[in-house]
Amino acid sequence: MLIEALQAPHENSSKARVPQSPQRPGATSSTLEPKKEAAMPTHCADALSLEFAEAPSPLGTLLFAATERGLVRIAFESEGFDVVKALCEAQLRKFAPPIDAARPLNPHDVLHHAQNEVLDFLAGNRRTFTLPLDRTLSQGFRRSVHEAIEQISFGERQSYAWAAERAGKAKAVRAVGTACGMNPLPIVVPCHRVVKSDGSLGGYSGGLEKKRFLLALEEGDAPRA
Incomplete structure (x- = not known):
């Protein structure tokens, strides 16, 4: 059953030039458009619909963000939802490639x-x-790391060194840790399955308590609500 929390309309600063689209129940939305006063980066989409929704979960309230291409962000409450929304909009405006007009999704x-x-x-x-x-x-080396992490199966754990090697830079173990911490799609892209070579947990963007919960869940030991 879908559990969805209704949000107040997302407020955008006039400087960001992000006009509001009509709001659908349970979500906030905006259409990202190029700024008028400056040339936009080469990869910026002409217009990109971005919608947000919140849902309560065993890990606390989660923020979801989606575009016409798919799910773009999951955030934990500890990250600060207003900050996450602003950064998400800014990064999409900067990096988003044009939408495939033939196959857009409904955010x-x-x-x-x-x-x-x-x-x-x-x-x-x-x-x-x-x-x-x-x-x-996910850009550059971080994207390579995130794609490597997606190869880790449910219930399996791999080391940061393993992820570095799979991402093509075996010595970049510390950079892998940074990439895991900047994973825009935690849970779905399972960076919680990446641990230190000695078996200790390392870090996690949502906090180690959430990482322990996810690992225990996959081992069948997580508490049930």
């Missing part, structure tokens, strides 16, 4: 799909995801 539908699958996963009823992902917020 509102993506949010429903994402919340259902993630909440099912956290309830112990799902092991994999079938979500369309917008990978715009």
Whole structure:
């Protein structure tokens, strides 16, 4: 069953020039457009719909963000949702490639799909995801790391050194830790499965308590609500 928290309309500064689109129930949305006073980066989309929704979960309230390409962001409450929204909009404006006009997705539908699958996963009823992902917020080496992490199966753990080697830079272990901390799609891109070579947990963007919960969930030991 979908659990969705209604939000107040997202406020955008006039400087950001992000006009509001009509709001759908349970989500906030905006259309990202190029600034008028300066040339935009080469990879910026002419217009990009971005919608947000919140949902309560065993890990606290989660923020979901989606575009016409798919799920683009999941954030924990400790990250500060207002900060996450502002950064997400700015980064998409800077890096987003043009939308494939022939096959755009409905961001509102993506949010429903994402919340259902993630909440099912956290309830112990799902092991994999079938979500369309917008990978715009993963750039360069970080993207290589995130793609490597996606190869780690449910219930499996791998080291930061393993991820560095799979990402093509075996000596960049510290950079892998940074990439994990900047993973825009935690839970779905399972950076919680990456630990230190000695078996200790390392770090996690949502905090080590959440990492312990996710690892215990995959071992069948997580508490049930």
